[in-house]
Amino acid sequence: MYEESHSTKRHAGIRRLRIGGTRLMPWALSLAVMLVLAFAMPVSGHWEILQTVETVERAPSVDGEAFVLEPTPTPIIPERARVPILMYHYVSEIPPGADRLRRDLTVTPEAFRAQLQYLADAGYHPVTLTDLYLYLTQGYPLPEKPVVLTFDDGYRDAYEVVFPLLLEYGFPGTFFVLATPMHQESVDYMTWAQAKEMSDAGMAIEGHGRDHVDLRGRSNDYLVYQILGIQEAIHYHTGRLPRFFAYPSGQYDANVIAVLRSAGYWGAVTTDWGQEHTLGDMFEMDRLRIRGSDTLESFVDKLEDDG
Ligand SMILES: [Zn+2]
Structure with missing residues (x-):
């Protein structure tokens, strides 16, 4: 006073x-x-x-006016963000003899391209989970109509189909990978060299576990093995420390979150439906599942869903 x-x-x-x-x-x-x-x-x-x-x-x-000293303003940290996080698995042609599950998990390259084209035309701006995290923790601005594109499991088509299309559109993608099939150089999964190439090109390579296993009710040692294991492998092979995790099959419990936090992760995505995010639920971020059966119309409906 x-x-x-x-x-x-x-x-x-x-x-x-x-x-x-x-x-x-x-x-x-x-x-x-x-x-x-x-x-x-x-x-x-x-x-x-x-x-x-x-x-x-x-x-x-200051134009002859007295200089008024004011306290340094505290940055305004937004309480919530409405950012659709799209969840994809396979982006490929439907393999011969594919069962219902595989069909459901597979978006064709043609449909995927149409979805990217829609995002571009409708003024959406794909961002990464790090962008969302910085927005909610430090108030870093997000572009208009932000959207996160995530791809689970690190299949080979993520490198062969998704990666070149994202480059074409200048969109960043977020890829949740598994260490074991990559260590074993399985032909169905991207290789570490491919992951490194994608990471260097601006794609986010994040953790999905050492193996695709249900992490509920596991010992601390086992969780560290799975969670720290994939983090160290990605860090070793890409030179970049992953900060986000996708729960295998969307399953987790409080211990899983505790181990993720102690390993230095900033958040994790579920398979639950939703697109509202707060700092308090960074380890339970909802996503929008994009299915093989989605038409462009139903894709747009999902993006614009209020839930
Ligand atoms: Zn998965």
Whole structure:
């Protein structure tokens, strides 16, 4: 309160100087500064005089108005973000003899391209989970109509089909990979060299576990083995530390979250439906499942869903 009334007085002083003749003001101020400095010398250390000098020097720089000191503003941290996180598995032609599950998990390259084209045309801006995290923790701005594109399991088509299409559109993708099939160089999964190439091109390679197993009710050691294991493998092979995790088959419990936190993860995605996110639920982020049976119309309906 004291500071406030003090600065009001200073403000009034500047106003009076202006009334005396605006063109003369710079000279008058310089003279005032010199005089005040001269008189301040013998009593240097007396804070009132030094403060006056500071005020007089500052005042003319802001259109003749007194410089008002305000506390540094605290950044506004948003409470929630509405960001659809799309969940894909396979993006490929339907293999011969595919069962119902495989058909459900497979979006054809043609349908996928149409979905990307729609996102581009409708003004959506794909971002990463890190972007979402920085928005919710530090208020870093998100672009208009943000959307996250996630791909589970690290199948070979993620590299062969999804990656080139995302590059074509300039969209970042988020890929949740498994260490064991990559270590074994399974032909159905992307290789570590491919993951590194994608990571270098701006794709986010994140953790899905060492193996695709239900993590509920496991010992601490086992969880560390699965969760830290995939994190270290990705870090080793791409040079980038993954900060996000996708629960295998969407299954988790409190211990899984605790181990993720202790390993330095910033969040995890589920397979539950939703697109509202808060800092408090970063380890239970909902997604929108895109199915093989989706038409472009149902794809758009999912994006615009209010749930
Ligand atoms: Zn999976």
